Amino acid sequence: MKISRRHAASAAIAALGLLSLAPRAQANDAASYPTKPITIVYPYASGGASDTLARQVADVISKSLGQPVIVDPKPGAGGSTALEMVTRAPADGYTLVLSASGTMAVNPHIYNLKYKPVEDLAPITILAEIPFTVVINSSFPAQNLKEFIAYAKANPGKVSFANAGIGTQAHLTQVMFMKAAGITANIVPYKGGVPASTDLLGGHVDAMIDNAAAQVANVQAGKVRALFVTTQERSASLPRVPTADEAGLPGFVTSGWFGLAAPRGTSQAIIDKLNAVIVKGMSQPEMRRKMIEAGWMPLGDSPSDATTRARGDLARFGALVQQIELKKE
Structure with a gap:
């Protein structure tokens, strides 16, 4: 079947029109978001230091966006159980996960995962850096x-x-x-x-x-x-x-971090909105004081910086796991 130049041109214009509507639709979604409670899946058992951090961030988001934010503990497999669950959740901004250098950059080298954290999750921000001692x-x-x-x-x-x-x-x-x-x-x-x-x-x-x-x-x-x-x-x-x-041990520098991530495919407009309210909330003196007293080093970076950090750590810890010949579970 032959297609006339006129029909081809009309189809191309229609396609361009649909593409131009996509960013507008994302912007509209972000403008009304959220319209219902948000859940932050917590990858560990309740009661740890990072549990407090997750609840502090939940409070920041809730106060800024006017919807309840629920912290839901889902421990198992070093945090991998929770992350896998979130990778399968709808990419609509209503299911988030407390990410970490361990779950994002170490676990893929230790466990036989059914997902790839850095590829299947969209980092929103790194909330805090934390030293080991x-x-x-x-x-x-x-x-x-x-x-x-x-x-x-x-x-x-x-x-x-x-x-x-x-x-x-x-x-x-x-x-x-x-x-x-x-x-x-x-x-x-x-x-x-x-x-x-x-x-x-x-x-x-x-x-x-x-x-x-x-x-x-x-x-x-x-x-x-x-x-x-x-x-x-x-x-x-x-x-x-x-x-x-x-x-007396020169050059020995390393740290862990905790962040927040959403399922891959979540609109960039929603991710940017969440990033903005979290970074603003974490910059408040009272919030910073609480985090520092608890042992955290507040960060709050951009989604792209958080992604770069996760990918870099994934490669770094992969090399170390190979070096010490750890076998996957």
């Missing part, structure tokens, strides 16, 4: 990092060194630290940071690597001794704890 039992015979390294070298493999689980970002950071310090230790993996911390406080293990936010209260109460933080600068919530550089 090495903490030791208050009775351990070392007062600082140099003494800890000296003790570990003099007693190879005898220091019991806990983490939140094999393949977690804490574990990978632990391996990086031991390599940088030139020490060997008896790595003791737990099913989560809370039981590991409980055993550290009880004197059942000598040391632990953990995110700094989870150890702020213990350090401040003198229950554990923090040797250093892994970020370039000191943590405002632990101002007396040195960086690795200051403690």
